[in-house]
Amino acid sequence: MILVTGATGTIGSELVRQLVARGTPVRAMTREPGRMQPTPDVIITQGDFEDPMSLRRATEDVREVFLLSAPGPRVPEHDRAMMDAAVEAGVRKIVKLSAIGSTEQGMPGNWHAAGEQAVRESGLAWTILRPAGFASNALRWVPAIRAGQAIPNLTGSGVHAFVDPRDVAAVAAEALLSADHDGQIYTLTGPELLSVPDQVRQLSEVLGREFAVSDVPREVAAERMRAAGMDEAVVSVAIRGAELIRSGADKTFTADVERVLGRPAGTFRGWAESNGAAFG
Template sequence: DQDACFVRAAADAGVEHVVKLSAAAVEDAGADDLITCWQRESEELLRSSGLAWTLLRPRSFMSNSLGWAAEVRAEGVVRELFGASLNACVDPGDVAEVAVRALTGPGHAGRAYVLTGPEAVSAVQRTARLSCVLGRPLRFEELGWEEARARWGRRYPPAVVEALLRSAVRQREGAKAGVDGTFARLVGRPARSFGQWAADHVAGFSGR
C-alpha cells in the first residue's frame, strides 16, 4: 500500500523517473516467500505506472550484520542460522552509488540491475573477517531452527518470520551464492568486500 501511494504521489507531482529498491530474489522462480512476493508486486506496480523506472535488485545487505553488534560487544559471539551457507552480500553504499547514477545519468530507464558483493561469504567467514578487523577473537555459534524462529519472532510478525526462514533455506541450498558483475560494469570499480565494509563500521561492533 505504501508503494502504491508513493507511485500515485510521484505521478501527481510530475516525477519523471523512479528508481526502486527491490531484491535479487525476484528473479528466482523458487523464491515464493512473502517478502519476495511483495517485491514482485511492487515492481509490477511501478512498471505499469507510466513513469520511467529503474529497478535495483541487491543481494542481502552487509549492514544486516550489524544485528550481531550487541552480542559481539557483550560476549564476543555471533549467532546465526545455517552459518556455512553462502551469500554474495553487498555494501549498501554500493547500492546507493548505483541509485545516484541511475537517477542522474542517461541510459538507465527500463533496466533492472542485480547488485552483489565481489564474493559469496558465509556467516562463519564474516565472523572471522570481523574478528580480524576488530583485533579480538570472536566465536560463531550455530542457531537451531526453533531458536532462529524465536529470535526473529521478537522483532517481526509471524508472516515475516516464516518468510525469513524460507529465505534462509534457499540460501543454504545455494540460491544466494551467485556473484554478479553489474556493479563493476556500471561504476568502473570492483564492488566493496565485506572486510572493507566491516572496517568502516568498527565502532558499531566495538562501542568505541
C-alpha cells in the same frame, strides 16, 4: 529535486548523503522527521505510504523518486500508493529498491513483484535495483559481541554475495541522475561469496579479536525474531531465506555494481574496516 523515501534507513540515509555531496537538491521523506538532523541542503518532509495526502505533498515539484518500502506484505500497496502520487505530480523517473530473488517463483517474500510491475507499467522512466543481503546486517551481531557471546549463525556453511550498502546507494544515485539507466534492472551483489563463518573470520582479523560462531536452529531463530516483535510474515520470509542460503541454493553473483559505477564492488572486509568502531 529528488525525493528519497525511507530517508532515515540504511540505504536512504546514505543516498541522501551521497546526493548532497554531489550538489543535488534532496527532499527526504520519513514518517518521523524528528529522527533527521535539519541541514540547509535537505528538505525534510513527513510522509506515510498510508496517507495519500502526505505523498502528494512529498512529490510536489519532484522530478525523480527513490522508492523504498519497508519489507512486509504491504509493500505492493505502499508502492502503488507512491506510484499514484508520482504520476499525478508529473515525476519523470522512479528508482525502486527491490530485493534479490524477491520476484522469482518459489522464492520467499515476493512482495516486490507487484511493486515492480506497477513501476514498469507507470509510463514513467524507471530503474529497479535488486540488492543482495547487506554487509551491514553484521551489525545485528553487536549485542552478542558486547555480551561476550558467540555470534549466531542461521545459515550454516551456506554462502551469499553480501553487498556494501554504500554501493547500493551509489548505484541508486547514478540511476536517479542519469537517463543511461532507464529501463534497467540491476542485481547488486558484493564481489565474493561468503558464509557467516567467513564473515566472522574477516571481522576478527579487522578488529584484532577472536569471535566464536554458534549455529542457531531454525525454530530457535524464529522464536527470537517473534520475541523481538517481528511480524509473523516477516519471520517466515527471513527463515525461508536463511534456509535457502544454508542449502546452497542462493549463490547469485553479478558484476552490476562495477558495470554502473566503473569500479569493483566493495568487499565485506572493506565495509568492516570502515565500521569497526560500531562493534565496540
